[in-house]
Amino acid sequence: MARASLRKTYGKALSRTKENLVEAFHALVEDKLAMSGLIILVVFVLMGLIGPFFIPPPTPSPNIYAPPSLQHPFGTDFQGEDIFAKIVYGTTSMLIIAFVTGIFITIIAVLLGSIAGYLGGYVDNVIMGFADILLAIPQLPLFLILAVLVKFLDIVSLALLISALSWPTAARAFRSQFLSLKERDFVEASRLLGFNSLEIIVYDLIPNILPYILINVVLNAVYAIYIVTSLAYLGIIPFESNNWGIMLYQAWAFGTIYNKRTFMYIMAPIGAIVFLQLGLLLFSRALEVIFNPRVRTGE
Amino acid sequence: MGKELIKLMNVYVSFRIGGLFTKVLVNVLRNINLIIYDGETLGLVGESGCGKTTLGKVIAGLIKPTSGKILYKGKDISAMTKDEFLTFRREVQYLHQDPFSSLNPVQTVYTILSRPLIKHKIVDPSNVEEEVMELLRMVGLTPPSDFMYRYPHQLSGGQRQRVALARIMSVRPKVLIADEPVSMIDVSQRIGILRLLLDLRKETNMTIIYITHDLATLRYISREGRVAVMYLGGMVELTDVERLLTRPLHPYTQILLSALLEPDPNITRNKKVNLRSMDIPSIVNLPPGCKFHTRCPYAINGICDVKEPDLVEVETNHYVACHLVKGDLK
Numbered sequence A: 001m002a003r004a005s006l007r008k009t010y011g012k013a014l015s016r017t018k019e020n021l022v023e024a025f026h027a028l029v030e031d032k033l034a035m036s037g038l039i040i041l042v043v044f045v046l047m048g049l050i051g052p053f054f055i056p057p058p059t060p061s062p063n064i065y066a067p068p069s070l071q072h073p074f075g076t077d078f079q080g081e082d083i084f085a086k087i088v089y090g091t092t093s094m095l096i097i098a099f100v101t102g103i104f105i106t107i108i109a110v111l112l113g114s115i116a117g118y119l120g121g122y123v124d125n126v127i128m129g130f131a132d133i134l135l136a137i138p139q140l141p142l143f144l145i146l147a148v149l150v151k152f153l154d155i156v157s158l159a160l161l162i163s164a165l166s167w168p169t170a171a172r173a174f175r176s177q178f179l180s181l182k183e184r185d186f187v188e189a190s191r192l193l194g195f196n197s198l199e200i201i202v203y204d205l206i207p208n209i210l211p212y213i214l215i216n217v218v219l220n221a222v223y224a225i226y227i228v229t230s231l232a233y234l235g236i237i238p239f240e241s242n243n244w245g246i247m248l249y250q251a252w253a254f255g256t257i258y259n260k261r262t263f264m265y266i267m268a269p270i271g272a273i274v275f276l277q278l279g280l281l282l283f284s285r286a287l288e289v290i291f292n293p294r295v296r297t298g299e
Numbered sequence B: 001m002g003k004e005l006i007k008l009m010n011v012y013v014s015f016r017i018g019g020l021f022t023k024v025l026v027n028v029l030r031n032i033n034l035i036i037y038d039g040e041t042l043g044l045v046g047e048s049g050c051g052k053t054t055l056g057k058v059i060a061g062l063i064k065p066t067s068g069k070i071l072y073k074g075k076d077i078s079a080m081t082k083d084e085f086l087t088f089r090r091e092v093q094y095l096h097q098d099p100f101s102s103l104n105p106v107q108t109v110y111t112i113l114s115r116p117l118i119k120h121k122i123v124d125p126s127n128v129e130e131e132v133m134e135l136l137r138m139v140g141l142t143p144p145s146d147f148m149y150r151y152p153h154q155l156s157g158g159q160r161q162r163v164a165l166a167r168i169m170s171v172r173p174k175v176l177i178a179d180e181p182v183s184m185i186d187v188s189q190r191i192g193i194l195r196l197l198l199d200l201r202k203e204t205n206m207t208i209i210y211i212t213h214d215l216a217t218l219r220y221i222s223r224e225g226r227v228a229v230m231y232l233g234g235m236v237e238l239t240d241v242e243r244l245l246t247r248p249l250h251p252y253t254q255i256l257l258s259a260l261l262e263p264d265p266n267i268t269r270n271k272k273v274n275l276r277s278m279d280i281p282s283i284v285n286l287p288p289g290c291k292f293h294t295r296c297p298y299a300i301n302g303i304c305d306v307k308e309p310d311l312v313e314v315e316t317n318h319y320v321a322c323h324l325v326k327g328d329l330k
Helices: A002-030 A032-054 A083-119 A121-136 A139-149 A155-166 A168-181 A185-192 A197-208 A210-233 A244-253 A263-291 B052-059 B082-091 B109-119 B125-138 B157-170 B187-204 B215-221 B241-246 B251-258 B265-270 B323-329
Strands: B004-017 B024-037 B041-045 B067-072 B092-095 B175-179 B207-212 B226-231 B234-240 B312-315 B318-320
Touching (some): A002 A263, A032 A263, A083 A210, A139 A155, A155 A210, A168 A210, A197 A210, A244 A263, B004 B052, B024 B207, B082 B092, B157 B187, B187 B215, B215 B241, B226 B251, B234 B241, B234 B251
Parallel strands (some): B041 B207
């Protein structure tokens, strides 16, 4: 009996979810920019996931500084390695670092921002005071100094370090969202119905800023790519030879920018970074389309 | 009249406003004593800023009084156990003025109505859907299947207010505090909402506290009920609606009634509001003595501007806070 009723309730919920998904898909197809962002991102994810199975790893060869050809679409670098293969092999770690950092920054920011915004008072002052201190320190020099003190061993620990230092901006944004949302009458109505603070934060407030949270994941991923590329360019991430930032540095250091034949050597990593960023930014639009009922139902 | 349900004893509410160094204490409610009986309809009327919304929220337990006590069924709500307070919360509900802000924009009508049902286990989980339909039918949103999976932004103001009412009815309240429930709604839909409130009252026999500045809708809602007139955070007159409309005793109430529109525009046009000053005193800087003496046409120097009158029963069930009325009947 109980199981039957449960199945009935869940069945209803599932059919609603399905309907919502169909609605979201239709809205997505209509928004060309959002759709192209999704496509760019899917191409990069496929490149990172299954690219290494099809494209042989870059190996040194005597054919150095080769111009673009069918065999080497972007030419070869100073040790004769295929640049296209290097870009493909660099994608996986770039995607991992972008999304791990994006997700971690957002989790920390939502947790601290919601607590500070909803509770206010003393808790708010402490959290935001700490955020202000972190915000006041310039990020890149800080990483330069940290690179001397700590050894960056792998991409996940690097992502965690970036997250631990970069949450304040997002936390401030979430806090202000919570500050304005908690004054709305429906929060008071929920309180009157006997819901406690945790239930109100989880069921009333967070769903209201869900599109905003997901967009923040993407924007923070964009930020992470900038930071990682910059650090690699400056030579602080020693464990990655196929990193786009390192490729950029090598292309620059070997003067390829002054030669027409090796033009693609420097343009390939720049193009990869620009396209991935563009894909992510347009994809954040798609998230808005999917998760905001107002946009989704077209009103 | 039923038995005492809610009793307010010497309730004061004050807020601190202003910056770090220029904080001022504002007395929003002063010395409110009020008994609300089971099943009655009580109107709270007054100008904007007189504290009627604050009083409603104090009764609902949303604002804690600075001093004084609120008894619900004889128990002080600040001294209740967690379970008792949760019961009080459920039984005393508040209908917000603005239906555009009182519904969560990302939840469907079904989610809005089913959450309290599931939380308080009001119906068996298998019957939640039927109960939601029943609630929608109860508030006149028919057929329910048309409204169940809509989002608030797809509903009109009147429909939203009905959903807000349905959400309140889902927890089976004993007291409903309605804070100007029709002021933000299209004029054409107002009468529907008021009629619905009356129907729900008749069906469930709940107590309604109707907060308004509009005496016409008040009369519609509580023909047999009582009404309390508020001025600058204090209560100036408390009596039956009919008596208030036909025989107002406090000068403020008399002037409030004379401001009502007449069907004949000539009468309205030639009406004079008999006030010494049109400006309502600032609530931050209250005048001494009777708070109305700065505007009252009958104020006597030396009495009205010195001592604040108490709310006294001048006739059976007719309480007035005015020196002159007391003197008149002595």
